[in-house]
Amino acid sequence: MTILIGDPTSEAIERKSVEEGAPGVMAAKIRQVQQYYKRLDGAPGVKVRYHDTTLYNSIYRFDDEMLVNMHVLGFPAPHAPVMHLRRLNGGDLFGTYADSFDRVLAVSAIQPRGEVAARQRPVVAARWRPGDRRVGRRDGSPGDSRGDRH
Structure with missing residues (x-):
């Protein structure tokens, strides 16, 4: 298993x-997930790797099936569409996303590049203003408890 x-x-x-x-929330979520994945250290067949590529989607692959969570500008991943793909003869959509995963894996690292010592990047300030698109469910509620996977 590769994560x-x-x-x-x-x-x-x-x-x-x-x-x-x-601002700063996604890095905090990743650090929280790292705590769970530390339990996998030394587990046979499990690799956890880190990348610094642009986040276009999250891919969850299970043999010949995958879920692709397409990231949408301004919306958290739990509020964006998810495609359920199956490998089919003659189809290339599954292969396109599998190749994308492999390209990111090829430039990934065993540990975050800046994590030699625990350091925090400066947070860039951003402010929500009236008229900006609301992030949340279409019915205006704040969202649900599903987390992001990257």
Whole structure:
């Protein structure tokens, strides 16, 4: 099993967080997930790696099926569409996303690049103003408890 997570010290993570209207939140979520994944250290066949690429989607692959959570500018991942894909003869959509995962894996690292010592990146201030799009459910409620996976 290979798990790819966005590097919490990367500019791509902070940019995504600002775009969602919550500076610093995505890095904090990743650090929280890291605590759970530390339990996997030394587990046979499990690799946790970090990347600093732009976050276009989250991919969850299970053999010949995958879920692709497409990221939408200004919305947290739990509020964005998810495609359920199956590998089909003659189809190339599954392969396109599998290749994307492999390209990110090829440039990933064993640990976040900035995590030699626990350090916090400066947070870029962003402010919500009246007229900005509301992030949440279409019915105006704040959202649900589902978390992001990166």
